Amino acid sequence: MTSVLDLAGIFVFALSGALQGVRKRFDVVGMVVLAFFTAVGGGVMRDLFIGVQPAAFRDAEYLLVPVAATVIAFFWHPQVERAMPGVLVFDAAGLGLFCAVGTTKALDYGLAPLHAVFLGVCSAVGGGVIRDVLSGERPTLLYDRQLYAVPAMLGSTAMAVLYTLGVRGFVATLSSAVLAFAFRLLAMRYGWRAPLARGISGSM
Known part of the structure; x- marks a missing residue:
C-alpha cells in the first residue's frame, strides 16, 4: 500500500501540475494529464532505475489522487492560489517529500x-521536468540558478545519512523532507542562485 507521505507528495505535485494547467488555460483533460505526470513521473523514473514495477501502474491511489487534485484546482483554483503563495509552494512541498x-x-x-x-x-x-515540458516551459532543473535540484540533493543526502546511522521511519523521512522544503522556500524568498559559468551574464 502507498504510504501516507507518498500520497502527500503525490497530491502536492499533482496540485502543482493542475494549477500549471489552469495558468496555461488547459482544459480539464489537459489538467488531469499534467497533474498525473507531474505527480508520478519522478517515481516512475526511480522505479525503472531500481528495476521494479512502477508503483504508479499498480496502485489505484496514484491515479485517484491526481484526479482529486485536479478537481480541487478546477473548481477552487482562485482560493487555492490565495491560500498558498503560488504554485511553487506546492512544488517545493512535493520536492521535499519525494x-x-x-x-x-x-x-x-x-x-x-x-x-x-x-x-x-x-x-x-x-515530475517537474515533465510538467514543464508538457506545458511549454523551460524545465526548472536545467536552470538551477533557482536552486531546484540543490534542495532535493540536500534532502536526499540527509535521508541517506540518517538511514545509514540507523535513524529510519516517519521521523527521518519527514525531517529530510522539511529540510529540502525549507531550503527551497528560503532560496525563493531570498533569491539564492547557483553560479553560472565564469564570464556569463545572468541577464536574459
Missing part, C-alpha cells in the same frame, strides 16, 4: 547511499 521517500525506497532495495541520493533527486525533480 526526495526523502525516493531515497528511502532506493536504500530499501539495497542501493548504495550515493546511488540512492541520485535516485532521490530523480524522484523529486522528474
Whole structure:
C-alpha cells in the first residue's frame, strides 16, 4: 500500500501540475494529464532505475489522487492560489517529500547511499521536468540558478545519512523532507542562485 507521505507528495505535485494547467488555460483533460505526470513521473523514473514495477501502474491511489487534485484546482483554483503563495509552494512541498521517500525506497532495495541520493533527486525533480515540458516551459532543473535540484540533493543526502546511522521511519523521512522544503522556500524568498559559468551574464 502507498504510504501516507507518498500520497502527500503525490497530491502536492499533482496540485502543482493542475494549477500549471489552469495558468496555461488547459482544459480539464489537459489538467488531469499534467497533474498525473507531474505527480508520478519522478517515481516512475526511480522505479525503472531500481528495476521494479512502477508503483504508479499498480496502485489505484496514484491515479485517484491526481484526479482529486485536479478537481480541487478546477473548481477552487482562485482560493487555492490565495491560500498558498503560488504554485511553487506546492512544488517545493512535493520536492521535499519525494526526495526523502525516493531515497528511502532506493536504500530499501539495497542501493548504495550515493546511488540512492541520485535516485532521490530523480524522484523529486522528474515530475517537474515533465510538467514543464508538457506545458511549454523551460524545465526548472536545467536552470538551477533557482536552486531546484540543490534542495532535493540536500534532502536526499540527509535521508541517506540518517538511514545509514540507523535513524529510519516517519521521523527521518519527514525531517529530510522539511529540510529540502525549507531550503527551497528560503532560496525563493531570498533569491539564492547557483553560479553560472565564469564570464556569463545572468541577464536574459
